[in-house]
Amino acid sequence: MSAEVTLLGVRHHGPGSARAVAAALEQLRPDVVLIEGPPEADQIIALAGEKDMVPPVALLAHAVDDPAKAAFWPFAVFSPEWVAVRHAVERDIPVHFIDLPAAHTFALAASPEEAASLVPADSPEEAVSPAPAGSPEEGVPGGTSSEGESVQDPIGALAEAAGHDDAERWWEDVIEHRMPGADALAPFTAVAEAMTALREHGATGRRDELREAYMRQQIRAARRAGHGRIAVVCGAWHVPALQTMPTVAHDRALLATLPKKLRTEITWVPWTHRRLSQHTGYGAGIDSPGWYHHLFSTDVTTDADPLARWMTRVAELLRSEDHPVSSAHVIEAVRLAGTLAVMRGRPLAGLTETLDAVRSVMCDGSDVALALVHDRLVIGDALGEVPDSAPAVPLQRDLARLQRSLRLKPDPEERELDLDLRKELDSARSLLLQRLRLLGIGWGRPSRSAVNSTGTFRESWRLRWEPEFAVRIVEAAQWGTTVEDAATGKAVEKAAKAEVLAQLTKLVERCLLAGLPAALPAVMRALADRAALDTDVAELAEALPALVRALRYGDVRGTDSSALDGVARGIAERICVGLPPACTGLDAEGAAAMRAHVDGVHAAIGLLEQDTAGTPDSLASRWVATLQSLARREPSAGPATGVPGLLRGRAVRLLLDDGRLDSDEAGRRMGLVLSAANAPADAAGWVEGFLSGGGALLLHDTRLLGLLDEWLTGVPWEVFTDVLPLLRRTFSGLEAGVRRTVGERVAAGPLGTPATPAAASATDIDPVRADAALPTLALLLGLPTPVLAAGGPRMPRIPRQTDRRSAT
Incomplete structure (x- = not known):
């Protein structure tokens, strides 16, 4: 280390490193602080000192012309970079980010030949487009060895050299549990020596070479600016490359190979401890952000015992979940954790010893209770806050305004929200959540469909806010500056790109649910054009239910949906005409899909024709005629030209349930189908379609049960094994009580007569x-x-x- 520049090599998101950086900066008293991070953030770095800025937070950079190209740089309260930023801002010391600009990184990722030459590295920009991820590296970054193999775990290599098989435990012992000594720079000197030794036996990739060249240029710029004491906080892996500086010409030549920068914007966004965890797919995170936050936030220099405080929090959590935990449990757990640390030769009880003690003492050996502790405390759901003065697109500001006015605070913990659409506040909340879903921002997910609920005025949602929504909001800003305008623009664009009729009908439904009258004309034009040209009955049948639901919701929400009625009735008319021929010659898979369509159309027409179902010329009457035609189409010319038994049986059942067919006629048709003249497989399919609406009618009409029993006992053995799986599937779909009662009636003897002692006598035993x-x-x-x-x-x-x- 030179007299002018002090390199503080850290492991990102490490409380020990953060504490060491704080002590080193107090000792050095630099006049400028340089931090590994995107230089574009220099213009908003002062916001870190505002009282409304609460970690965890993240820098979000995205390409202006392609917001999907984005990257995050998360900071927790225990991140060394955050400690350095706050130190400089609070003392009014100049502070700058010195890593490769995000604009260059996005350009590199957009260049296929450049991307192919880049090795996996630790930088936040590794996981840019299309999925927003990325962060500062999870600690000491990696490089590549001289043999070309990636060196992804320098800490593991150091731990192995020290004779330890657990890298995390070794790092905790030597760094995270270590308090700064008299010389706060000593740990950084040791880490620099270790990294130098590791890099002597390996080579870095092109990405690291570019980043380190840019960092060196920024350090030179700080010297030229007249700063005498320069503190550089960076990943420990980069320290050797920044200690020995090559010539300026070397670095300029290397940086000259960078592609042209992409126009980029950057801001602060809230982050969560859960997103810092590797367990949610966040590859650059840490295993235990909640535990690290506790270690850093507890002042171990005083009499406060971090282990006792942690065990107290565990006890409080378990008690809230009705686990019997007393003060004695806390005392014994602390003692056991300390004893385990001594037995294992550790200076302090780490997370492993703490969780072992919690499992044994407080959880009675239960991994279920321990999983709760791990999820709530070891990881945690802390959500950061960002001041309103942070840069944001207009759409983000409109969303924040709506969240405040509707009293819907973003929360990383999942919670239920029940809405009554007759209330103005709940109706406005529903509109917001529906519009966000249309924009691809899944803050709320319907937990109970309004179609299946007892009334159309109730909705139930599961809310959970994810930090990645910040990128999706930026992407959605291209369609409008408010949530309503953006949702309208997105709906119109989706209508223009829709290729299937069902996509348009579902889009109409979503527009009505989201209250987007401005989008309906364009969507309805596309729907009418597609419906007029579509001749596929299956597609028409798939599209109709969504249209009818849209009409139903339009009535509840006071939306003018009269234009939908004509389209829906036109589609239903075409289904009535084309359904019987479309059901001819279907295989088993096609018949099953068509049965689902028939059920959906039947329910949709029932809702559509509630007031005119009894008139002779009504749509409901024409649908009944279609079902009757379908039920009569026997496979006389073979399965290839006939209607499968599954669909014929389903048509008979729908007619029976609607009172269009009496039980005698249904029994007659069942007797014909189950006669010896019909193929057993086709008969079994008919039974499946007939019983798929529920088997309780077999209990009320023993004649039907007798017909079924007589047919079953007469099926030739050579085909019985082929029919059996289909019948088992049919009866497995019935209610357990129905199955049990049917079995009891069959076992009782002749169907229709009560069981007698003689029927169950020992003489029947073989x-x-x-x-x-x-x-x-x-x-x-x-x-x-x-x-x-x-x-x-x-x-x-x-x-x-x-x-x-x-x-x-």
């Missing part, structure tokens, strides 16, 4: 078949093998009728 099971039972119970009748047990022949009933 001794030969019963004896066949005795050896197996004796083996399971550990009893001597029974002596059977002469000839020994015989394996049963083809199952008899009662066995077929049981198998089904």
Whole structure:
């Protein structure tokens, strides 16, 4: 280290490193602080000193012309960079970020030949476009070895050299649990020596070379500006490259190979401890942000015991979840953690010892309770705050205004929100959440569909705010400056790009749910054009339910949806005409898909024709005629030209449920289908379609059950095994009570008569078949093998009728 420049090599998001940086800066008293990070943030770095800025927060940079190209630089209260920023801002010391600009990074990522030449590194820009991720590296960054292999874990290499098999535990012992000594710079000197030794046996990739060249240029610029005491806070891996400076010409030549910068904007956004965790897919995070926050926030220089405070928090959490935890548990857990640390040769109890003690003492060995502690305390859901003065796109400001006025505070913890759409506040909340969903910002997810609820005026949502929504808000800003305008623009664009009719009908429904009348004309034009040209009955059937739901919601929300009525009725008319031919010659998979469409259309027409269902020329009457036509189309010419039994049986059931067919006629049709003249597989499909609406009618009409039983017992054995899986699937879909009662009635004897003692007498038992099971039972119970009748047990022949009933 030179007399002018002091390099403080750190592990990012490390409380020990953060504490060491604070002590080193107090000792050095620099007149400028340089920090690894995007230089574009220099213009907003002063916001870190405002009282409304509460970590965890992150810098968000994105390309202006392509907001999907974005990267985050998260900072927690225990991040060394954050400590350095606050030190400089609070003391009015100049502070600058000196890493490679995000504008260059986005340009590199956009260049295929450049991206192919870059090795994985530690930088925040590694995970740019298309998914926003990225951050400062998770500690000491990596490089590549001389053999070309990536050196991704320098800490692991140092721990192995020290004789430790657990890199994290070794790092905790030597750094995180260490308090600054008399010389606050000593730890950084040791880390620099270790990194120098590691880099002597390896080579860095092109990305690191570019970054380090830019950092050296910024250090030279600080010297030229007249600063005498320069403190540089950077990843420890970069320290050797910044200690020995090559010539200025070397670095200029290297940086001259950078592609042209992309126009970039940057701001502060809230972040969460959970997003700092690797367990949510955040690759540059840390395992235990909540634990690290506790270590850094507890002043261990006083009499305060961080371990006792932690155990107290654990006890408070477990008590809130109805776990019986007393003060004695806390005392014993602290003692056990300390004892484990001594036995394992550690200077202090680390997270491993703490969790072992919590599991044993407070959780009674339960991993379920321990998982709660890990999720709530070891990781945590702390959400940062950013002052209103931070730069933001107009859409973000409008969303923040709506969140305040509707009293919907962003929360990283998932919570339920029940809305009554008859209330003005709840209706406005629903509109906001629906509009955000249309923009791809899934802050709220419907937890119970309004279609399946008891009334259309109720909605239930699950709310959970994710930091990545900041990028999606920037992306959505291209469609408008307010949430309503942006959602309208997005809907119009989606309508223009829709390729399937069902996409347009669902879009209409979402526009009505979101209260976007300005988008409806364009969407309706696209819908009418597509509906007029679409001849696929399956697509029409898939599209109709969403349209009818849209009409229903339009009535509830007071939205003018009259234009939808004509389109919906036109689509329904075409379905009535084209459905029977479309059901001809379908295979099993196609028949199952068409059955779902038939059910959806049946429910939709029922809602559409609530007032005119009884008139002869109504749409409902034409739909009944379609179902009757479908039910009569027997596969007389073979399966390739006939309607599958699944659809015929479903049509009969829908007619029966609506009172368009009496039980006698349904029984007659079932008898015809289940006769010996029909193929068993087609008959089984008919039964599946007939019973898919619920099997309670078999309990109310024993004649139907008798027909089914008679057919089942008469199915030839050679095809019974093929029919059995289909029948099992059919009956498994019935309610448990229905299945049990059907079984009891079949076992009681002749269907339609109550069970008698004679029906269950021992004379009905087949001794030969019963004896066949005795050896197996004796083996399971550990009893001597029974002596059977002469000839020994015989394996049963083809199952008899009662066995077929049981198998089904």
